[in-house]
Every structure is written in structure tokens, then in C-alpha cells.
Amino acid sequence: VDDSVLSKKPTPEEWSVKEIAAHMITTEAMFAAMIRRLLETDGWADLNTEGLPWKLHEGLGYEAISAAELVGHFRSNRAELLELLTGLSPDLWSRRGFRIGHGLNLLDVGCYVANHDLGHLAQIRHICHE
Numbered sequence: 164v165d166d167s168v169l170s171k172k173p174t175p176e177e178w179s180v181k182e183i184a185a186h187m188i189t190t191e192a193m194f195a196a197m198i199r200r201l202l203e204t205d206g207w208a209d210l211n212t213e214g215l216p217w218k219l220h221e222g223l224g225y226e227a228i229s230a231a232e233l234v235g236h237f238r239s240n241r242a243e244l245l246e247l248l249t250g251l252s253p254d255l256w257s258r259r260g261f262r263i264g265h266g267l268n269l270l271d272v273g274c275y276v277a278n279h280d281l282g283h284l285a286q287i288r289h290i291c292h293e
Contacts, residue, residue: 164291169230173290180290183283184233185225190216191240194276198247201258201269208260210267248273 169180178186193212200208225233256270 164230166230168291170226171290173293178286179226180287181226181230181233182220183287183290184230184237185220185223186217187280187283188225188233188236188240189219189223190279191237191244191276193219194272195240195244195247197260197262197272198244198269201260201272202247202251202255204258204260206259207266208258210260210262210272244276 164180172179172182193216196212197208197210200210225236251269256268256273258269259266261267
């Protein structure tokens, strides 16, 4: 896909594909940090994070790098996350934490990661096929 398509915002309020990719990269790192906290904490882990997830990528310059570099960053972060999750026992998947006043476990976080990806990939497909 041409870089001009990846940089174009569908509307002034919506993200470009590059901004979506930047958001996915930064939230992937946020999810990995949450998972590490769950795995390192007996009892209830505090999974609250600094900053709003939909603003973590702002000002980091992701919009200026190539699509290949964005994909590389995402793949690197995803590999780190998968390494954390590979081979976990069932009792670790049930580790509990709280985020913004709500209880959740590691399986909940894993499901959220998968659904987060699906939503943004659909958004990217829509932009690239307009």
C-alpha cells in the first residue's frame, strides 16, 4: 500500500493507518507490562497504567517511519508478548489483577489483546480499500 494511503486520515477525527499501527505497537507494550505484573504478583496485581492507551503513541514519531519499520516494531513487541505467554500453566492464566476498578485475570487480558487486534485490523482494511 502506498505511503500516502497509510498516512491519510479518513476524517480529521480518525487515525491514519500509521497512527493505528503506532497505537497497536504502544498498546502491545502496555499489555506485555500488564502480563508481567500479573505473573510477578501473588494476589491482586495493579494493572493500571500511566496515560490513556489511545494516546500512548502520540508524539513518538511513528507516523514518520516506513510501513516496514512499523511492522517490525509490532512483530518485535508481539514476539515479546508471546514469549511471556508460551507454556503458562492453568493456575497462572487465572492470576488476577484490577484495572480502573475492575477485576480481570490473565486470560481476560489475552482475550482483550486478540479482540483489540481484530478491531484495528478491520479498521486498517477499511481505510486501505476505500
